[in-house]
Amino acid sequence: MGEFDNTKRAIGVGKLDESARKDMFNKFVSAGGEIIKEKQPPKEDETKKNRPEPKVRTSTVSRGGEDSRSGNRGGSQNKSSDSSNSRSQADSKAQFEKEISSFSARFGIKLKCWLARVTPFGSSDLTPKFMHDFSIRAKQALIELQYSGNELLANQQYSPQLSKALDRINPLLVELLAMGQKLYNGPELTDITDPIMVAPESPVAIERVKNPIYALFKRMYILYPYQETLKKSFVQAYDELQKLEGKPSLIYANKKRKVTQEIDILFDGFFDRLYLVVLRAENKNIPLISRYMENLLGILPEDRPGQRKSGENVPGGKPVETRDEKKEEESKDAEKKEEEVPLSKEQAYGMRLMQMYSIPKLRKKFDPKNEYAHIPDSDKALLSLFYFYEFDDEYSFVMTTKKIDIKPGSVNGVKVDYRQKMLDIYEGTRTIIDQFRIYNDVIKELEKHKANPGANYIEASKKLTGIEQKRTGQSRTVRMAIKEFSLKSRDSLLILIKDMKSKKEIVANMNDVLTLDSMESRKRLNKKAVKQCIMEAYCYLLALYDRLDTGDLFGGLVELTPDQMKSSFGVDLGNANSESGQTEIADLDKEGNEEAIPQTKLTSDLESQDKTEDLSNEENDNTDEPLDDDILPSGNPF
Structure with missing residues (x-):
């Protein structure tokens, strides 16, 4: 580097401009000059290159910190990927x-x-x-499937052998038969078809x-993908x-x-509709x-066909209950008993009043000519009518008699005639x-059709379905009418009861004893206080309304289970028919024996019998008191 510097000073390169430098460079090159590069640094010896480097201690803390940083980076990357996926x-x-x-x-x-x-x-x-088509055609198809399923799976004589034969082909066949049989659900179909039966020309709210x-x-x-297999199941089952x-x-x-x-x-x-x-x-x-549709309908994997194995749940055989199942049933029964809501005093007393007469006695009292003998005892409309x-x-004379002094009242400044309201x-x-x-x-129309259905099976079944639907709708209409009457009557009597407990302005003679005429002297409320007569009528209506609203007389089925x-x-x-027949025969025998008694003895017996009945009635009335001290309950019955 020193030689080049001396040459530059001698020539005066630093004082030359750019053009002069280029001219001088070209002259040197044309005269045979060469460009000389700077000298490279001397190479290291092989011994120095192969010499091992000295070991230097490194801190474990710093190394661990680097590992943790790398781990944190990996975790954050995983979290970010999960969050991005979600x-x-x-x-x-x-x-x-x-x-x-x-x-x-x-x-x-x-x-x-x-469309x-x-x-x-x-x-x-x-x-x-659409509703009429469903109530006729779809309901008939569901009933037919249930009927065929019962014929194949509920036959105690042939169902076990039939299921074994089908299991040899495919266990799925018996499972599909059972699922096809369970497509029909009576209460559900009643809930669907009732609105159109009540109002045939009106649309139904979805x-x-x-x-x-x-x-x-x-x-x-669930059965939609298995339609052809379902058909094959029924065909194969009927062949077997x-x-x-x-x-x-x-036939088959x-x-x-x-x-x-x-x-x-x-x-x-x-299905499409x-x-x-x-x-x-x-x-x-x-x-x-x-x-999305499966989640909406709540379909689980175990709901689908294919869960059954060969020989399982053979129709016609009774499954053996294990100890655990028995314990579970007992615990469920105990829970049901605990969940039962106790009745109020008024409602319990009203139920006791309604249970005084059995069904044969109700028939004898309110159907002496046997006009309703063709209607079964379990018919809800008939029982509701008898209780009405x-x-x-x-009890209804409480609402109509003038022996109870009911004064007019006022509600929000408006005069109210409670007697006229009850009338x-x-x-x-x-x-x-x-x-x-x-x-x-x-x-009667239903019985007539069953006795003579006609030769055409399809038309007969359609007509039978229509009449049964008409019966269901009319039964509900009867019960709704009685329910509405009991509700209005109950509320009107409740107003009197509340007044007797507070202001005592409406019922003027609440403590007077009510004595009925000779024609009505056998009524239960004869010779009882006015307040007690009103209270017993109220309790009866309360119990009747509850049975029609949520009790055994409520529901889409026309008969009690x-x-x-x-x-x-x-x-x-x-055993209902035999018991009722025996009671009626006993009553007739009793009446025949009474007619055989001489007239003179009969009159004396009747006089003594009236006295004993009055005493017994008074004793029963005292024991049937709904409350211990006062007939009027404390607080609102509701």
């Missing part, structure tokens, strides 16, 4: 919800429902045409029948039943044709085969009797 899933769900509930989706749902005649375009109410339709659609949705019974093949051919037709009606005719009902109720265009007659005979309520009882006459005519008959009346349905 965000993407939430975004996809939100996007899907937005798509199925968009304006175009909702417009498409309305258009489909309108299928399920709902009008601008309303979600179900059309009368919210009113939403829950039972969803339940039916869920069962059909023919081998066991040995009857002509034409008709049954197989009938059940396959009903399956087609359900899944080809009504029920699907449209679900879409219209949700107001979302939900795909039929989707996880009991109130009319024993108006009592005048409405004519509707109850008229409605029951219609119900009696429907039952065997359990209800046993709990309410202590009667087994199998």
Whole structure:
């Protein structure tokens, strides 16, 4: 480097401009000069290169800190990936919800429902045409499936052998038969068809029948992919039943044709329309085969076919209960007993008044000509009518008699005539009797049709279904009329009771003893205080209303179940007819013996009997007091 510097100084390079430097450089090159590079630094010796480097201690703390930093970086990366995945899933769900509930989706749902005649375009109410079709055709198909399933699976003689034969083919066949049989649910179908039976020309609000339709659609949705296998199950089962019974093949051919037709009606005719009902109720265009639809219907993996193994749950055999199952049943029964709400004093006393007469005694008292002998004892409308007659005979005079001094009152400055109000309520009882006459005519029509159904099976079954639906609707109409009367009468008497406990302005003679005329002297309330007569009538109405509103006389079924008959009346349905016949014969024998007594002795006996009956009535009345000290309860009965 020193030689170059000396040469530069000698030439005076620092004083030259750029052009002069270029001219000088070109002259040197043209004269044969060469460009000389700077010298490279000397290379290191091989010994130095191979010499090992000295070891230097490193801090473990710093090394650990680096590892922890790297671990934290990895964890944060995993968390960020998880959060991003969850965000993407939430975004996809939100996007899907937005798509199925968009304006175009909702417009498409309305258009489909309108074209299928399920709902009008601008309303979600179900059309009368769809409801009538469902109440006739769909209900008939469901009944046919249940009938066929019972014939195949509930036959104690052939069902075990039949199920074994089907299990050798495929255990799925028996499972599908049972699921097809369970498509029919009586109370659910009643809830669906009742609105259109009450008002045949009016549309039905979709919210009113939403829950039972969803339940039916869920069962059909599970069987939807197995339609052909379901048909094969019934066909194969009838083939096996023919081998066991040995009857002509034409019988089973008709049954197989009938059940396959009903399956087609359900899944080809009504399944799509029920699907449209679900879409219209949700107001979302939900795909039929989707996880969203399954979650909406609450379908679990164990609900699907294919869970049964060969030989399990053989129809016709009684499953053996284990100790654990027995303990669970006992614990459930104990829980039910604990959950039972105790009755109020007034309601309990009213129930005691209603239970004074058995069904045969009610028939003898209110149907002496046996005009309703063709109606079974378990009929809810008949029992409701008898209890109404009991109130009319024993307690209704409280609302009409002038022996109870009822003064007018005022409510918010308006004068109220409580006596006239109760008379108006009592005048409405004519509707109850008229409605029951219609119900009696429907039952006669039903019996006439059952006795002579006709040769055409399809037409006969349709007519039978229509008459049964008419009976169900009319039974509910009768009970609703009695329920409305009992509610209005109960509320009017409650006003009198509240006044007797506080101001004592309405009932002027509440402490007077009520003595009835000779024609009515046998009534239970004869020679009792006015306040007690009002209270007993109120208790009876309270119990009657509760039974019609939420008790055994309520519901879509027209007759009491065997359990209800046993709990309410202590009667087994199998022995009810024989018991009633025995009581009637005993009563007739008793009447015949009484007629054989001479007249002179009869008159003396009647006089003594009247005295003893009066004493016994007074004793019974004292024991039947609803309260210990005062007939008027403290506090609001409600």
